Amino acid sequence: MNALIETVWVIIQVAIGYNLVLPVVLYLFYLLAGRKKISVTVKPAEADYAIIVTAYEQTASLPAVVASLLAMQYSNYIIYIVADKCDITSLHFDDERVIVLRPEKVLASNTRSHFYAINRFIRQHDRLTIIDSDNIVTPMYLQELNVFFDAGFLAVQGERKAKNLDTTYASLDAARDIYYHFYDGKVLFGIGSSATLAGSGMAFTVKLYKECLAHQDVTGAGFDKVLQKEIVMRGHRIAFAGNAVVYDEKTSRPEQLVKQRARWINTWFKYSWFGFVLAAKGLAGFNRNRFFFGLILLRPPLFIFLLLSLLFLAVNIFIAPAAAIWWAAGFLLFVAGFAIALVSSATDQRIYRSLKNIPLFVFYQVLSLLKVRKANKHSVATQHYHHTAGNEKAGS
Secondary structure, rough: OEEEEEEEEHHHHHHHHHHHHHHHHHHHHHHOOOOOOOOOOOOOOOOOOEEEEEEEOOOOOOOHHHHHHOOOOOEEEEEEEEEOOOOOOOOOOOOOEEEOOOOOOOOOOOOHHHHHHHOOOOOOOOEEEEEOOOOEEEOOHHHHHHHHOOOOOOOOEEEEEOOOOOOHHHHHHHHHHHHHHHHHHHHHHHHHOOOOOOOOOEEHHHHHHHHHHHOOOOOOOOOHHHHHHHHHHOOOEEEEEEEEEEEEEOOHHHHHHHHHHHHHHHHHEEEHHHHHHHHHHHHHHHHHHHHHHHHHHHOOHHHHHHHHHHHHHHHHHHHHHHHHHHHHHHHHHHHHHHHHHHHOOOHHHHHHHHHHHHHHHHHHHHHHOOHHHHHHHHHOOEEEEEEOEEEEEEOO
């Protein structure tokens, strides 16, 4: 019995501890693999894009996102704004490329909003890209996506960068995004797997998107988790376009953070089993894309495996000092990996200065964990706040 307990104890520790060292291991693979340049020998004509902008309850930021989309150096696209449960009386866009759709019934679902737009396309678009109502895109956004589509990829994730670093919470949220985009995007794609989807700033062929989600009604948070599983299971890779930049509003208040993270944690518990399926199929079929992608999907949210690792370290100090040394080494590798991500990403100094407040950030995420069971009762959209001309205003 003692031997069984010891074996289970070791397995549990390994299941958590590998998350500390996996990023650095993947980064070493990435360095060994070399940087393969994506090239297109023949430049095709501009692909026709549908840009789907989803809004729920809040429309204050829509004029800004539309302005950035219309400023793109691209001509072949239509913008579909799905204003779900929104007052659109103040929304007026003169450009014929902007179509505002107001569902008759509340959809309260990302995929329902996407298909509401898809079913009302005014022409047969080649590709679609999904943008949140608080995003701002760069002028070359679609051209950068095209680099990967034209090279044969059917799904592409752009890079989301912080639109605001006005508070400590926003800066720490941005630090987290940098970490994930570096390892789950750039590095994972670089070693022959797929970039994880981030909810917005992503694009697909219309055909692939329909194949993956037309038969499913995904409610609550996490449609991107279902979508990425469907794509990878079909044998496709999700490309990472680091130059296709979307600026995303970061959470700037504790109450925002708690509600948003409660939804995200709920999503991980709901869909983490995808990781077992993909990793097992990848291992059985010697498929690098599925195997590494599955490993990443199994990883708990950062704060969960860091707190568990700290707990195991503390316990082992008393019962197995040698194991405690291994845990300490794992923490050092994790810190090194986090530093590599920040240094490699031209990180703003405000983000570095915010790192001393990580314990407070973790505390609020622990509060989020306590609200997980009721997470989907919160609004499906995160309420954002920003300062304009000295006044605090709500954004979407």
